[in-house]
Amino acid sequence: MSSREEILARVRKNQPAPRPLPAVPTFDRDLPSLADAFKANLARMGGSVVEAPAEGKLDALIRQQFPDAKVICSAAPEVAGNRPIDRATNPADLDDVDVGVVRAVFGVAETGSVLLTEADFRINALGFLSQHLVVLLDPKDIVPNLHHAYRHRGFFDARYAVFMTGPSATADIEGVLIRGAQGIRSLTVIPRSRPRPAS
Numbered sequence: 001m002s003s004r005e006e007i008l009a010r011v012r013k014n015q016p017a018p019r020p021l022p023a024v025p026t027f028d029r030d031l032p033s034l035a036d037a038f039k040a041n042l043a044r045m046g047g048s049v050v051e052a053p054a055e056g057k058l059d060a061l062i063r064q065q066f067p068d069a070k071v072i073c074s075a076a077p078e079v080a081g082n083r084p085i086d087r088a089t090n091p092a093d094l095d096d097v098d099v100g101v102v103r104a105v106f107g108v109a110e111t112g113s114v115l116l117t118e119a120d121f122r123i124n125a126l127g128f129l130s131q132h133l134v135v136l137l138d139p140k141d142i143v144p145n146l147h148h149a150y151r152h153r154g155f156f157d158a159r160y161a162v163f164m165t166g167p168s169a170t171a172d173i174e175g176v177l178i179r180g181a182q183g184i185r186s187l188t189v190i191p192r193s194r195p196r197p198a199s
Contacts, residue, residue, distance in 0.1 A: 109144050
């Protein structure tokens with residue numbers, strides 16, 4: 001037996017008995033509306049919520065919100081855009097995207113964050129090279145806080161996940177806030193129910 005194996009054998013032999021982890025509370029607060037709390041906290045972080053017309057086309061709404069956009073690349077099936085994400089073969093292919101469109105796994109009311117994964121982006125760079133990011137979020141998929149978020153199945157199923165809370169921002173020592181310094185210049189959330197799977 002090598003020294004390493006002997007040391008590991010002693011450690012295994014002298015380990016304390018296993019015991020269950022303590023229960024972690026979810027620190028729930030009484031929120032009258034998760035959607036309203038999400039909207040307020042997203043606005044506080046520089047993002048915005050834009051309501052879509054009931055029968056309106058999302059492509060038209062996005063064009064209205066970003067009239068100067070030349071390249072709209074969508075990873076969400078509800079929005080066509082004019083640059084199919086399937087044509088991008090590497091992240092650099094997205095360096096000229098004006099508006100990227102994705103669907104979030106869920107939102108967090110406490111912080112105004114959305115969880116985006118590799119399945120939502122299709123190419124992760126879409127969320128960081130785009131000038132503006134539009135996120136479709138089903139209002140039923142908003143959780144109260146980060147304690148609930150970390151227990152959400154979508155968080156565990158992802159190989160890559162990022163919480164995005166508003167646009168990229170930085171401030172210097174004098175407190176001058178600059179948005180879009182290292183990433184997206186704006187983050188717009190459109191409440192929209194998930195499409196039902198075809199039967």
